[in-house]
Amino acid sequence: MTDAEELRRRTRELLAAHPPASTDRLDFLRARFDAGLAWVHYPEGLGGLGAPRSLQAVVDAELEAAGAPDNDPRRIGIGLGMAAPTILGFGTEEQKRRFLRPLWTGEEVWCQLFSEPGAGSDLAALGTRAVREGDDWVVNGQKVWTSSAHVARWAILIARTDPDVPKHRGITYFLCDMTDPGVEVRPLRQITGEAEFNEVFLTDVRIPDTHRLGAVGEGWKVAQTTLNNERVAIGGMRLPREGGMIGPVSKTWRERPELRTHDLHQRLLKLWVESEVSRLTAERLRQQLVAGQPGPEGAGMKLAFARLNQEISGLEVELLGEEGLLYDDWTMRRPELVDFTGREAGYRYLRSKGNSIEGGTSEVLLNIVAERVLGLPAEPRTDKDVAWKDLAR
């Protein structure tokens, strides 16, 4: 059992052997991974020590105090939050050894090739085909809403390998090389003016069978791990009080008394309370996870997050009065980072509209809560026993 004291000792050893001030950033991150201090709850040899997840905070605090570089988690969120737990859960030993280290150090950025123009909420209806040819799979199709595809080295991909069985059963999960000549990434401009997302066209992309994750036809099951982690990653960030969208508008309220009205005051206080309560719920969820009693609250976090972001940013535009009629910049840009609270109020208002769509729409998440948490009857499924190729489209 690795306890806090032991982790502190190992962290100090790492810092002594690789002083941050005189060590190359990447060398330090690799050394940290090899010392098992990257994500302590991962197994030994894969960046961890098999320690309780809660003890990561001990390592992070020591490293931060020593001024050690971090792996810029915001830049590699899809890899850390979605690809890594799925590879850990379903990958072969060889896949884990090949992919997890550069994923964690940020040497290789990951993106997610899941959604398609014809498969959004009904993701399992996806039509991108993967056909076996010798030791390879040949993939053809189109993916969409792909964040970071333009900077990604690898992608997690789900594709249809058997069109003759019902939709959930004919899907296989792959790790796709984004430098394959058959991968074409095109920017998809959003209502904010920038293109944070992409369309990805896959034309005769060859994926070796060694880059399949999980069994053939088991891709839907594997994808559940990715999707559950995505929702926790989007809604479950640990924040200080006023740490989210409520922060900027509260600051403006305090600094600019001339903008205040009674109506806005009532609405602001209500949203402030809801933000604080939502933060407490996230904290309670975190405490449950640490105590080894995971609760179903995670399913709800993203719902609350989306609604609050939208209401608060909408209020902020109103609060700004004449300035609320302006927008900082409509120039088409290609941001590397997804930043929900960055830029100005107008951007926040528009960007937050995506929060109730990305990572599962709020409507689908409400169904999930109703069915999986409350045990209410499932939606009628007319597609359950129909082969994918015979579905209406």
Place this chain on the structure above:
Amino acid sequence: MEGPGPVKNERDLLYSEEEEALRAAVRDLLADQCDAPGVIARTESDTPHHLALWKTLTDGMGLAGLLVPEALGGQGATHREAAVVLEELGRAVAPVPYLTSAVVATEALLACGTDDLLRELASGTSIGVLAVALNVAPGAAHKLVRHDDGVLSGELTGIADAAVADVLLVPADDGGLYAVDATAATVTPQTSLDLTRPLATVTLDGVRGRLLGDAEPAVRRALRAGAGLLASEQFGLADRSLTETVRYLKERKQFNRPVGGFQALKHRLAQLWLESVNLRAAARNAADALTTGEDADMAVTVAQAYAAPVAVHAAEEALQLHGGLGMTWEHPAHLYLKRAKADSLAYGTAGAHREALAALVDLQAP
């Protein structure tokens, strides 16, 4: 002031094993002694309070003394345990004076250091009630009786559970808090919206009281604890309303389907679940803050600014989704609606707490 500042130590928002054991014991007792038909029948009698249940809770289980130190005959427990008891009492809309006597009056006596009365309240041999109207928020103005020539006179209204009180804690216009023997006062029941926590008027006509201490800090402390722990009762009400409604909608069939399978209803219930999960976190936060005393004003204010609309929403949805059945006197949905609505006024409305919050976090009005 520069905003609300950083959160210091994160609080323990979970339930301990001991707290879960306490919950199980209270829940078993309530299942046995406090079913809904019994509560409804009692509301129509001359004795709406369930004093036999109160005796078991206090005499048998010692729960009236949770907030009282062991040296004074209490359990030396904390607000966290009292909150768990209130969750369960809320789930059963139990007509017992727990919040009023074992929390609010007890906190006032703790503030004054009145050891003998604390002993009596802790053991449950006496029921104490703070003679301040139920809708008064912590720190808000309230009615006082006159103190002239050593006696107290005046009429106070909206005093919850006064009908079963043995001792009344009465704030007077000389700034003192007085203990008055309930038999020396005229207590007249008022026809109340919430039949399970009935109000009464208290009339004092030249009655002698015993000075306990300064009223202002004692009343403020008592009402703050009442407001904070009320959130746990409100969580109990909301959680029970939701659970019962979900259960009913899985059974009830219309259009050849369980009604709970219609997406319009599923989404409403999922929304309610989200609110109830949030309320639990806010209520645990308030209970823990009252226990440690750290940042308690903020935690109580946030909980009370959030709790009432959730409990009312849950009770209103329960009524609507039970259809005609929910509108009947026989079905217990109305008990929850009446309690939740009355609770939305108790110890200050959500709006009053939001106003208090504006000052606490420096989000001032125009």
